[in-house]
Amino acid sequence: MADEENKPRAVGLFSGGLDSILALRLVALQGVRVTALHMRLPFSGDSGVDELEGLARGLGADEFILYRPGEEFCRILARPRYGYGKNANPCVDCKLMLMKRAKGLMEELGADFVFTGEVLGERPMSQRRQAMDILERESGLVGRLLRPLSAGLLPMTEPERTGIVDREKLKDFRGRGRKPQMALADELGVSAYPSPAGGCLLTDPVFGRRVFELLEHDGCTVGGLRLLPxxxxxxxxxxxxxxxxxxxxxxxxxxxxxxxxxxxxxxxxxxxxxxxxxxxxxxxxxxxxxxxxxxxxxxxxxxxxxxxxxxxxxxxxxxxxxxxxxxxxxxxxxxxxxxxxxx
Ligand code: SF4
Incomplete structure (x- = not known):
């Protein structure tokens, strides 16, 4: 037990998608105690949360925390500082909100760093290098935000510099192709992962229209968002x-x-x-x-x-x-x- 207490500790963003699965596994395999942080937006129910917790624990997380943003999400949805993506998805602001929550959790737990499953260049809005730099800077996580799947292409972070994690065992993935991730999944023995389709309702054009109509007529409220799907x-x-x-x-x-x-x-x-x-x-x-x-x-x-x-x-x-x-x-x-x- 004492050994467990002395292990380095990290908070990992965990959507349950393949990238977050691989990032969690890579970090846990390095002997780091991981708290998986999963976010559900106001219009998403609880379906599948228990399964995700089981998945995270099976990958090596020793804690799973569900984050349900309310009014703070409404504020960014109504007026995103970095704008919307193709539909009603304010991805940079949304990720920033999540990273700030992760930073708060890191401090509460006395953890050493935060990590994500981001891959450089994989998503047009939030995973461009410039957006990734903004996220690191504005979340207050400079030097303490590890992206294990693209670490080899990014500046060295504190946990790599101090040897908490071995940079040599991290990856240098870039772009939208999924082949490297699938090969890594095979290598790590990860077989259960969702297909890349699906995901956030805000990226759906029909749902996006409902969101904008709500914002225009009623303003953003958690109750209004929960009705939309x-x-x-x-x-x-x-x-x-x-x-x-x-x-x-x-x-x-x-x-x-x-x-x-x-x-x-x-x-x-x-x-x-x-x-x-x-x-x-x-x-x-x-x-x-x-x-x-x-x-x-x-x-x-x-x-x-x-x-x-x-x-x-x-x-x-x-x-x-x-x-x-x-x-x-x-x-x-x-x-x-x-x-x-x-x-
Ligand atoms: S896809 Fe949805 S949940 Fe993901 S960052 Fe964008 S707005 Fe947030």
């Missing part, structure tokens, strides 16, 4: 936002991310759940009426010319407040006027 979204004429579930999974997800003050609409005939939200104050009557007819319009089967839609307001105190039921004519979902409301 689920269901169909409509911006109603009075300014309210309606999110409608496509299926039961969406319906459950929408209920789980609704916040006090939201109205929950449900026609109870194999229908979508609607979450209706207004930025400030009460939902205008015209929006409530239209939202109810949209819920009815997407309900199947519809019963007669008018459909009953049940409305409740989330109070946050256990029981929801049941509001008067509405009898509405279902909206025609193919009507171009309705389609224009879709976000």
């Amino acid at each position: 689920h269901g169909r979204h409509f911006r109603l004429p009075g300014g309210s936002k309606l999110a409608l579930g496509r299926d039961n999974e969406d319906n459950d997800a929408l209920r789980s991310v609704a916040v006090p003050g939201d109205l929950i609409l449900d026609a109870r005939v194999s229908s979508p759940v609607g979450v209706l939200r207004h930025r400030v104050g009460a939902v205008p009557d015209e929006d409530l009426e239209l939202a109810a007819s949209l819920v009815a319009g997407y309900a199947k089967p519809q019963e007669g010319p008018r459909v009953s839609v049940y409305v409740a307001e989330l109070t946050g105190a256990g029981d929801d407040e049941v509001l008067p039921q509405l009898e509405v004519i279902p909206a025609d979902r193919f009507d171009p006027e309705i389609r224009r409301l879709m976000v």
